[in-house]
Amino acid sequence: MSTTTPALSSTPRSTPTRLRERARSDRADLHAVLDAGLVCHVGLVRDGEPVVLPTGYGRVGDTLYLHGSTGAGWLRVLDGAPVCVTVTHVDGIVYARSTFHHSMNYRSAVVHATARVVRDPDEVLVALEAVTEQLAPGSWWHARRPDRRELAATGVFAVDLAEAAVKVRAAPPNDDEEDIAAGGRWSGVLPVRTTFGTPEPDPTLPPDTPVPHHVATRH
Amino acid sequence: MSTTTPALSSTPRSTPTRLRERARSDRADLHAVLDAGLVCHVGLVRDGEPVVLPTGYGRVGDTLYLHGSTGAGWLRVLDGAPVCVTVTHVDGIVYARSTFHHSMNYRSAVVHATARVVRDPDEVLVALEAVTEQLAPGSWWHARRPDRRELAATGVFAVDLAEAAVKVRAAPPNDDEEDIAAGGRWSGVLPVRTTFGTPEPDPTLPPDTPVPHHVATRH
Numbered sequence: 001m002s003t004t005t006p007a008l009s010s011t012p013r014s015t016p017t018r019l020r021e022r023a024r025s026d027r028a029d030l031h032a033v034l035d036a037g038l039v040c041h042v043g044l045v046r047d048g049e050p051v052v053l054p055t056g057y058g059r060v061g062d063t064l065y066l067h068g069s070t071g072a073g074w075l076r077v078l079d080g081a082p083v084c085v086t087v088t089h090v091d092g093i094v095y096a097r098s099t100f101h102h103s104m105n106y107r108s109a110v111v112h113a114t115a116r117v118v119r120d121p122d123e124v125l126v127a128l129e130a131v132t133e134q135l136a137p138g139s140w141w142h143a144r145r146p147d148r149r150e151l152a153a154t155g156v157f158a159v160d161l162a163e164a165a166v167k168v169r170a171a172p173p174n175d176d177e178e179d180i181a182a183g184g185r186w187s188g189v190l191p192v193r194t195t196f197g198t199p200e201p202d203p204t205l206p207p208d209t210p211v212p213h214h215v216a217t218r219h
Numbered sequence: 220m221s222t223t224t225p226a227l228s229s230t231p232r233s234t235p236t237r238l239r240e241r242a243r244s245d246r247a248d249l250h251a252v253l254d255a256g257l258v259c260h261v262g263l264v265r266d267g268e269p270v271v272l273p274t275g276y277g278r279v280g281d282t283l284y285l286h287g288s289t290g291a292g293w294l295r296v297l298d299g300a301p302v303c304v305t306v307t308h309v310d311g312i313v314y315a316r317s318t319f320h321h322s323m324n325y326r327s328a329v330v331h332a333t334a335r336v337v338r339d340p341d342e343v344l345v346a347l348e349a350v351t352e353q354l355a356p357g358s359w360w361h362a363r364r365p366d367r368r369e370l371a372a373t374g375v376f377a378v379d380l381a382e383a384a385v386k387v388r389a390a391p392p393n394d395d396e397e398d399i400a401a402g403g404r405w406s407g408v409l410p411v412r413t414t415f416g417t418p419e420p421d422p423t424l425p426p427d428t429p430v431p432h433h434v435a436t437r438h
Contacts, residue, residue: 038309038323038411041260043269050262052271054307054327088273090257093415095434099351099362100369104257108273132318136409143318143404150319172421180423185362186431187424190355191416192257196312202391202406204399212405215314 008164024166027062033109033166034059034087038135038194042066043084044115046077057085058130064111064159065118065127075155079117085159086110090192096173097185103169105189111164118156127156138214195219243385246281252328252385253278253306257354257413261285262303263334265296276304277349283330283378284337284346294374298336304378305329309411315392316404322388324408330383337375346375357433414438 008025024030034040039054053074058065064085068075092105118124125145132140146154173187180187196218199211243249253259258273272293277284283304287294311324337343344364351359365373392406399406415437418430 038312039307039325041262041271041273041305041307043260043262043271043303045264045267045269048264049301049331050264050269050271050303051331052260052262052269052303052305052329054260054305054325056323082268084262084269084271086260086271086273088258088260090413092419093257093355095355095358095362097362098365098369099347099358100365100373102351102355102358102362104275104354106258106273110270110272112268112270128318132321135323136312136314136321139314139318139321143314143316143321144398144401146317146319150317154319172419175421175423179363182363183425186428186434187421188430188434189419189421190434190437191419193414193416194309195412195414197410197412200311200391200408200410202394202408204394205406206402209405211407215405215407215409218409 008166024168029166029168030109030161030164031059033089033107034064035134036089036107037087040064040085040087042074043086044074044077044081046074056131056135058127058132058134059161060126060130062161064161065130066115066157066159067128067131068155070153070155072155075157078115078155078157081115082112083115083159084110084112091170092192093190094173095186095188095190097175097179097182097187101174101176103173105169105171107166107168109164109166111159111161113159113161113163116158118158123158124151124156127158128154137218138212142212142214243387248385248387249328249380249383250278252308252326253283254353255308255326256306259283259285259304259306261293262305263293263296263300265293275350275354277346277351277353278380279345279349281380283380284349285334285376285378286347286350287374289372289374291374294376297334297374297376300334301331302334302378303329303331310389311408311410313392313408314406316394316398316401316406320393320395322392324388324390326385326387328383328385330378330380332378332380332382335377337377342377343370343375346377347373356437357431361431361433
C-alpha cells in the first residue's frame, strides 16, 4: 500500500449514519475485506425493484470484476447500471446479557458504483484471472484457460471501488452496567470460522491421482 | 411440513432464466436454506439506486423478520418498500479441469416482497424472538428480554416469503469430455464449512463462570 492511496469516499450514502466507531476509512481495510471473500451480493434495480444475487468476483487494484453467462438475465441489464456490491464475513456471535445487545462480530464492505461492461480482450483475461484466483487460487495456472467459444459465452463487468464503506465489529458484548451488576447471565463471543474440508476428487479422475499443492494446502 | 404447503411462486423474476436444474420449488427447501443462515443481504432502492446491506433475520412460518435500530437510515425507508432478501451458503469450491467450468457448490434463497413495518406489540415480540433465536439459539430464554426503552429503539419489519427462488448446486465439476480425455489436470470439490470456535467469555464475567449449555453445544 502506498501512503498516497486515497481514503475511502465519504459521500452521504457511504457514510454510516450510526455506530460510526465501526466504520473504517482506509483503502487497505476495503481490500482486505474483499480479498478474504468467496461471494459478493450484487444489488441492482430491475423494473424499479431491487434484486440481490450472489456471485463470485475478483479484485485488481481498485476495480472489482464480476462475470457470468451471457445468458443470465441480470448480466444483460448490468452495463451502465448503478450497482451495489456487498461482501460480508461473519466472525462471531455476540451473546450479551440482554437480547438487545446481542450482535455479530463481522467485517463488511459495501461498494456503490456504475457497472461497466469489459470489452477489451486483454482486460477480459485480467478480469477472469482475478475472478478465478479469488475463487480457486492457483487454478488460473493449473486449469485450461478459456477458449474463444467460452470467452464469447462469458460476460465480464468492472465495478470501480472509489465509493465504498467498510465496517468492522470485533469486540466483546456491549452489556449495560445494570445487567453486568445483576449477574446470573452469560456473556461472550462464539467465534465463527469458514474452513475447508477434505478435497473430494472428481469420479472421472484416474485412481490415486494426487491432489495438487494449490488445493491440498488451501486454508 | 403439511402436504398442502403451497409451492414457491413462479413469477417471471423468481423463475431462473438458465441452469433450471439448480432450481428448487419446494417450500421446505426455502425454509431449510433460510433456517441455516446467520445473515441475509437486504436489497432496497434509495434515490433510484440499489443498496445491499447485511443483517440478521428470523423466520416464523412464511414470514421473515428483520430488525434494526430506529436510527438506521435504511430502516427508515423500508416500510412499504420493495425489498429483495437473499441468503447464500457456500458449500464447496468446484475445481474443474477448465477455468470456465470452475464454480461453487451453494444453496441460495432470493425473496422478493414489500416490507411491512410491524407495529403490533405481540408480533414485535414474536419477531424479536425469531431474530434472536436465529442468531443465538437459546438466548431468548437465557438473556434479559427487551424492556420498553429498548423496544422503542428497535424497528421490526416483516417480509412475506410467498415469492422466492431457491437454487442449489451440490455436485462434482461439470468438465467437458475433451478435458477429461486430455488428462493431466485435477478436478474435484473442496468443501467449505462454517464452524464455531471456542466460546470467549466476556471479561466482566466472574472467573470460572461455566459456558451455558446452549452456547457450549452449538455446532
